[in-house]
Amino acid sequence: MTIALFLQHLTNALSLGSLYALIAIGYTMVYGILRLINFAHGDIFMLGAYLAFYLVTLALLPWWVAFLVAIALTAMLGIGLERVAYRPLRDSPRISIMISAIGASFLIENLATVLFGGRPKGFVVPDIFSQVLHLGSVSVVSISVMIPIFTFAILALLLWIVHSTKVGMAMRAVSTDIDAARLQAIDVNRVVSFTFGLGSLLAAFGGILWSLKYPQLNPTMGIMPGLKCFIAAVLGGIGNIGGAVLGGFLLGFIEIMIIAFLPNLTGYRDAFAFVALILVLLLKPSGLLGKNQVEKV
Amino acid sequence: MKIAGKTLPILLVAAVALVAGCAKTSQSSGDVIKIGVFEPMTGANAAGGAMEVEGIKLANEMYPTVTVGGKEYKIELVIADNKSDKVEAATAAQRLVDKEKVSAILGSWGSSLSMAAGPIVLDAKVPAIGLSCTNPLVTLGNDYYFRVCFIDPFQGTVMANYAYNVAGARTAVIVQEVSNDYSVGLAKFFTDNFKKLTGNDACILSVLNYNTNDQDFTAQLTTIKSLNPDVIFAPGNYTESALVMKQARELGINAPFLGGDTWETPEFIDVGKKLVEGATFSTFFAVEGATSGMSKTFVDAYKAKYSKEPAAVIALGFDGYLLAIDAIKRADSLDTVKIRDALAATKGFEGAAGSITLDANGDANKSAFIKTVKDGKFTYLTVVNP
Numbered sequence: 031m032t033i034a035l036f037l038q039h040l041t042n043a044l045s046l047g048s049l050y051a052l053i054a055i056g057y058t059m060v061y062g063i064l065r066l067i068n069f070a071h072g073d074i075f076m077l078g079a080y081l082a083f084y085l086v087t088l089a090l091l092p093w094w095v096a097f098l099v100a101i102a103l104t105a106m107l108g109i110g111l112e113r114v115a116y117r118p119l120r121d122s123p124r125i126s127i128m129i130s131a132i133g134a135s136f137l138i139e140n141l142a143t144v145l146f147g148g149r150p151k152g153f154v155v156p157d158i159f160s161q162v163l164h165l166g167s168v169s170v171v172s173i174s175v176m177i178p179i180f181t182f183a184i185l186a187l188l189l190w191i192v193h194s195t196k197v198g199m200a201m202r203a204v205s206t207d208i209d210a211a212r213l214q215a216i217d218v219n220r221v222v223s224f225t226f227g228l229g230s231l232l233a234a235f236g237g238i239l240w241s242l243k244y245p246q247l248n249p250t251m252g253i254m255p256g257l258k259c260f261i262a263a264v265l266g267g268i269g270n271i272g273g274a275v276l277g278g279f280l281l282g283f284i285e286i287m288i289i290a291f292l293p294n295l296t297g298y299r300d301a302f303a304f305v306a307l308i309l310v311l312l313l314k315p316s317g318l319l320g321k322n323q324v325e326k327v
Numbered sequence: 328m329k330i331a332g333k334t335l336p337i338l339l340v341a342a343v344a345l346v347a348g349c350a351k352t353s354q355s356s357g358d359v360i361k362i363g364v365f366e367p368m369t370g371a372n373a374a375g376g377a378m379e380v381e382g383i384k385l386a387n388e389m390y391p392t393v394t395v396g397g398k399e400y401k402i403e404l405v406i407a408d409n410k411s412d413k414v415e416a417a418t419a420a421q422r423l424v425d426k427e428k429v430s431a432i433l434g435s436w437g438s439s440l441s442m443a444a445g446p447i448v449l450d451a452k453v454p455a456i457g458l459s460c461t462n463p464l465v466t467l468g469n470d471y472y473f474r475v476c477f478i479d480p481f482q483g484t485v486m487a488n489y490a491y492n493v494a495g496a497r498t499a500v501i502v503q504e505v506s507n508d509y510s511v512g513l514a515k516f517f518t519d520n521f522k523k524l525t526g527n528d529a530c531i532l533s534v535l536n537y538n539t540n541d542q543d544f545t546a547q548l549t550t551i552k553s554l555n556p557d558v559i560f561a562p563g564n565y566t567e568s569a570l571v572m573k574q575a576r577e578l579g580i581n582a583p584f585l586g587g588d589t590w591e592t593p594e595f596i597d598v599g600k601k602l603v604e605g606a607t608f609s610t611f612f613a614v615e616g617a618t619s620g621m622s623k624t625f626v627d628a629y630k631a632k633y634s635k636e637p638a639a640v641i642a643l644g645f646d647g648y649l650l651a652i653d654a655i656k657r658a659d660s661l662d663t664v665k666i667r668d669a670l671a672a673t674k675g676f677e678g679a680a681g682s683i684t685l686d687a688n689g690d691a692n693k694s695a696f697i698k699t700v701k702d703g704k705f706t707y708l709t710v711v712n713p
Contacts (some may be wrong), residue, residue, distance in 0.1 A: 148376045149594065150566050
């Protein structure tokens, strides 16, 4: 393998990994605050992409307005989902709320199939995102350069929100002990809604960026990215925002390099992601950057 | 807010119940013959399924009845969604033969899905007519599976000839959807013929795999870039193929892309936009050749209803339905074994996409039409006779 070829593979890996990282951040943040694995995250991701698509094609909004409106609407949908599917179960055993999340995921997928139809749709990609840049022998699409920038910007923004703002302090308090937080006059419902809004906003943002890179929409498009990013989040240490980014990049890197160096195993690409998940759960369940802590259930 | 918290879930459950309730309950009155439509309506192959159903429904509207034993029966279509999934496909086919008791089955788009239904129709002795599933194994050794299209050994020859003679290619790379029997089969027949034509066993520089529903192909394509082939043969599902081409062009690969019949869906162009320009593939039917008889009847009816030109698989859906009612008429019986025998004896049946004579395996021997994407449209190039 020549240096040029390797650099191209590396670029591909960075671009795929940063996309995984971006979506994994949303996953891990909701888990970090609420100890809830939101299995509907991938479906919210799908809704965000579809909303953006319809706002551009039906409401004929300029793309950047459509994208912002879609992200805002999806955040509201996420808050609504928490009200309906998770809040009534907050004091129930954790398994109930997880099953509710799986149910919500199926419900959203099937409603989307009824509403949007099963046939895939081609996403509208503004020219600015589809320019091909040549850096020496390496070719890369502009969207692939933007995604890592967005990922790190969002990582910085989230770390700032969680660690340096009042609502972030409340989020950390709720995460540590929900009852003690309530005793400190923290409005737990508002904090949880805010967390879900933020998580869904990130999912929608990820969905739109994903569709700009792979411009194909269908009602089940969120399943695989959802699972992969869940793996990325666990790999890095679920609940740890920096860990999610690390996990995302690692997963992208593993996937691309396996195809690059072992092309005969390409058919098992997804299997490798799951094998990685199993290995992490067996060897270091808290993930690469996670802290070992006794889970109280 | 307390009320909202309690009533909203109930409302949602009610909404789901409504959606589920919409599934049509079939009544079995005496003068109805049921024909099962076994197609992917959701999932990766949904567009293919939807187009074939369009053709079947158009034919059903034009010819809604069949006379058996002097009595007129109304044809009822029972659509079973196989969800583009081999496991779901078996369940859907089982439902059609067990619960719906259909007299014949049409479909499915996607050879793998048809193959999943094969043992079930054979067991139940219900004849099935594949519309555009081209893998030879669909009908081979199965007395109850037929089809109204050509098969991949022919399609592979056609595309290998095109690559060698028209595109002037001497080397090729194969990109195949490894979980799809159609893609792997067609790639193999292309490879065999291309090797024969070039007389060079090393003319296939590499075979690269991907899975259905994959979205990122940059790793495979980067390998191709360094091999610099004359053509890339990439049969596979339409959206994946469109993404393969898009990402190839973005990586600076300029070799022409050749493929098979599955590419002819609006989604292929919709997803790939201008980056799928020049994609060339073989298919079953072209409006340009439809100047007389049933072809003209079909094209006129389709244009009148949808005000656009029909894709090839829509014509095959139309033909499959007509062949099914023709076989029922010839059998003059509702017995599925007799309908099967009538189907097997099909000779010179005039369909929208050419004349159908079924051979010993139940395959039709038909011409292939080569089309290419030009200015965002599928454009007819030439026809190749078997």
